[in-house]
Amino acid sequence: MRISSADVVVTSPDRNFVTLKITTDDGLTGLGDATLNGRELAVAAYLTEHVVPLIIDRDPHRIEDTWQFLYRSAYWRRGPVTMAAIAAVDMALWDIKGKAASLPVYQLLGGASRTGIRAYGHASGLDLESLFDSIRMHQSLGFTAIRVQTAVPGLRAVYGVAASAGEGTRYDYEPARRQALPAEEDWDTAAYLRHLPTVFDAVRAEFGPELTLLHDGHHRMTPNQAARLGRSLEPYDLFWLEDCTPAENPEALRRVRSQTTTPLAIGEVFNTAFDYQTLITEQLIDYVRSAVTHTGGLTPMKKLMDFAAMYQIKSGIHGPTDISPVGMAAALHLDLAIHNFGIQEYMPHGELTNEVFRQSFSFTDGDLHPGEQPGLGVELDEGAAARFPYERAYLPFNRLLDGTVHDW
Numbered sequence: 001m002r003i004s005s006a007d008v009v010v011t012s013p014d015r016n017f018v019t020l021k022i023t024t025d026d027g028l029t030g031l032g033d034a035t036l037n038g039r040e041l042a043v044a045a046y047l048t049e050h051v052v053p054l055i056i057d058r059d060p061h062r063i064e065d066t067w068q069f070l071y072r073s074a075y076w077r078r079g080p081v082t083m084a085a086i087a088a089v090d091m092a093l094w095d096i097k098g099k100a101a102s103l104p105v106y107q108l109l110g111g112a113s114r115t116g117i118r119a120y121g122h123a124s125g126l127d128l129e130s131l132f133d134s135i136r137m138h139q140s141l142g143f144t145a146i147r148v149q150t151a152v153p154g155l156r157a158v159y160g161v162a163a164s165a166g167e168g169t170r171y172d173y174e175p176a177r178r179q180a181l182p183a184e185e186d187w188d189t190a191a192y193l194r195h196l197p198t199v200f201d202a203v204r205a206e207f208g209p210e211l212t213l214l215h216d217g218h219h220r221m222t223p224n225q226a227a228r229l230g231r232s233l234e235p236y237d238l239f240w241l242e243d244c245t246p247a248e249n250p251e252a253l254r255r256v257r258s259q260t261t262t263p264l265a266i267g268e269v270f271n272t273a274f275d276y277q278t279l280i281t282e283q284l285i286d287y288v289r290s291a292v293t294h295t296g297g298l299t300p301m302k303k304l305m306d307f308a309a310m311y312q313i314k315s316g317i318h319g320p321t322d323i324s325p326v327g328m329a330a331a332l333h334l335d336l337a338i339h340n341f342g343i344q345e346y347m348p349h350g351e352l353t354n355e356v357f358r359q360s361f362s363f364t365d366g367d368l369h370p371g372e373q374p375g376l377g378v379e380l381d382e383g384a385a386a387r388f389p390y391e392r393a394y395l396p397f398n399r400l401l402d403g404t405v406h407d408w
């Protein structure tokens with residue numbers, strides 16, 4: 001079997017997605033997700049101009065060799081654009097191998113280690129009342145684990161919080177913001193540190209001790225601030241505190257770790273196992289947050305999770321709406337197969353996205369399952385995709401109250 005063609009499809013149902021479709025001379029097709037939110041066309045060009053010519057005529061079964069070839073022969077290693085492009089090839093080849101073997105990809109990764117994949121959803125509120133409504137709505141959908149994000153008094157727009165009560169239950173940061181320039185949000189860490197524990201206190205009082213709660217700090221704190229927040233949230237028994245400090249400096253987590261037992265998760269902006277080396281070997285984190293799409297695909301993610309397993313660190317794979325259904329399906333096959341699964345983030349895609357990407361994964365009683373279709377189990381409706389042309393979109397950015405640009 002040989003790769004006969006590879007096409008990059010950019011489509012924007014609800015939001016932008018970049019998908020690689022590889023076709024073999026046997027007529028099999030495989031899909032890979034290459035979506036890098038806000039920088040989509042950089043990956044599309046990297047694939048079209050530089051990667052597609054390299055993979056034509058290669059044996060699609062040689063996944064490890066193709067991965068090593070694309071990673072090492074570029075000379076310029078790592079980075080989100082490169083690793084998303086390699087991920088797309090890797091996912092598409094696993095999809096093809098599964099179809100060739102008539103097996104779902106999780107079977108090729110070792111088979112199921114569990115019956116379902118526990119997912120967490122995103123609740124948010126401008127005040128306690130709307131936050132409680134949002135949590136109840138997620139419970140009614142079946143979620144047993146819920147991320148809690150809240151507005152902060154005095155701040156206009158905050159990450160993770162629906163802009164108005166009407167949007168209420170569905171917070172989606174960027175797709176609704178397709179516009180010429182990035183939206184500006186504001187931030188004040190001191191106000192956030194004062195407010196957040198009061199919100200978790202109210203949520204625990206309302207929903208009791210058993211509901212699994214998570215929170216995303218979205219890279220905004222210093223190590224000392226993060227340590228203080230971790231401590232102040234200890235009475236509320238979080239499943240994890242995510243991205244408490246900016247991702248570039250793993251040493252920051254030493255300070256946080258030594259000061260609090262609140263579990264820590266990090267890694268949605270990482271793109272190789274090397275980014276985790278210190279964090280894993282020093283056991284500074286509890287959960288690996290990488291996306292399969294942004295970490296070079298299933299091949300390196302399986303190795304990363306096996307490395308993490310040696311240190312009792314579990315998975316918490318990134319699953320926002322900017323991961324396409326193809327990237328989501330890849331995550332679910334891995335989640336089902338690995339021993340050290342923790343939890344899976346799940347933001348359901350919009351209706352238009354589900355029209356373009358025909359999926360076979362399911363969500364029942366709070367658990368996801370990738371389904372039993374051969375390969376990844378997602379097919380691209382190219383006719384539908386063509387109806388939604390690319391629209392430039394940016395993620396928001398933050399300024400402190402005095403106008404200084406801050407981490408978003």
Ligand code: EZ4
Pocket residue numbers: 037216218268320321322395
């Ligand atoms: O901000 O995927 O935990 N989830 C997140 C996401 C990220 C977006 C960025 O594209 O932090 O909401």
Ligand code: CO
Pocket residue numbers: 216218242243268
């Ligand atoms: Co996050």
